[in-house]
Amino acid sequence: MPNIAIVGATGAVGAEFLKVFAERNFPVDELRLLATQRSRGSRIRWRDREIEVQETTEESFRGMDFVLFAGGSASTEFVPAAVTHGAIVIDNSSAFRMDPEVPLVIPEINPEDAMGHKGIIANPNCSTIIMAMALKPIEDAVGIDRVVVSTYQAVSGAGRAGVTELDVLIQAWARGEDVEKAYGESEKVFVHPIAFNIIPHIDRFCEGGYTNEELKMVRETQKIFHRPDMRIAATAVRVPVWRSHSESVTVETKVKMSAEEAREAMRAFPGLVVQDDPRNTPADTPSGNPADSPQKTIYPMPMYTADLDEVFVGRIREDVSVEKGLCFWVVGDQLRKGAATNAVQIAELFL
Secondary structure, three states: OOOEEOOOOOHHHHHHHHHHHOOOOOOOEEEEEEEHHHHOOOOOEEEEEEEEEEEEEOOOOOOOOEEOOOOHHHHHHHHHHHHOOOEEEEEEOOOOOOOOOOEEEOOOOOOOHOOOOOEEEEEEHHHHHHHHHHHHHHHHHOOEEEEEEEEEEEEEOOOOHHHHHHHHHHHHOOOOOOHOOOOOOHHHHHHHOOOOOOOOOOOOOOOOOHHHHHHHHHHHHHHHHOOOOOOEEEEEEEEEOOOOOOEEEEEEEEEOOOOOHHHHHHHOOOOOOOOOOOOHHHHHOOOOOOOHHOOOOOOHHHHHHOOOOOOOEEEEOOOOOOOOEEEEEOOOOOOOOHHHHHHHHHOOOOO
């Protein structure tokens, strides 16, 4: 059985790694939990054992078969050492994603790319993974010319501090306090109050007015699909939701595809769940009252996709503004399929 190290084991993604390894019954001999000096000595219970967290050093990777990096600056500092010690590195940061020598892998889409690794395999951006899962069956069936996507990203995408900030602001509002002043400037994760607000700004702004988060979605999707000619425009937005990212996607296809054909292709794709039955709307009830409807409208929502590995798609319809276009709504847990589960699935390719 393989020996595995997790770098960033005490963070949000590290905790998800541990859950996913256990849930998927991944075979593990030694599990080495690594973090910063501040977390050294803390203990984490996993399966039937209690494991002490060690400080990450260049010698931490000796004897390891897989090293999973949860993300952050530790990747640029320690990934080379892990590779030197002979481990296969699966990295969740953005440090190596666009390196032409490093495969960028979603196992349902391009598992063969992982086999060409030179020690490092990159995990794509969470929003990229969620969108790409829904694009793949369309790309395979008819080909895609252009994609326009707007994301609605949960605060947990910014880590535990993002969740805490939303909680603090909601509690301040409930007490009648000024939400603007509830968090000190030095503590803020988001540039504006996130409670009861929407912020069209994730990551730093780049040339041309796009943010780095938006450009990640463009460049990573093109690399995963081996389609540098695929035209993609993205707008990344932070919303006051705790967990699971949502995305509104419009595609122009090379050959016309009906909405029903798209549903069938998506239903057949592994890891993708179609939830698309919006017919029972309030307008269909005699009174017009939603409470009188015998069935709720069915489409994906973040509240019901949190802590699940699948990506959910609905609101599938033809784009009435172009001849060969489709619109749909896709939702997925960015800490699971968007990070931890995808990384563990990559490791499973080598079992």
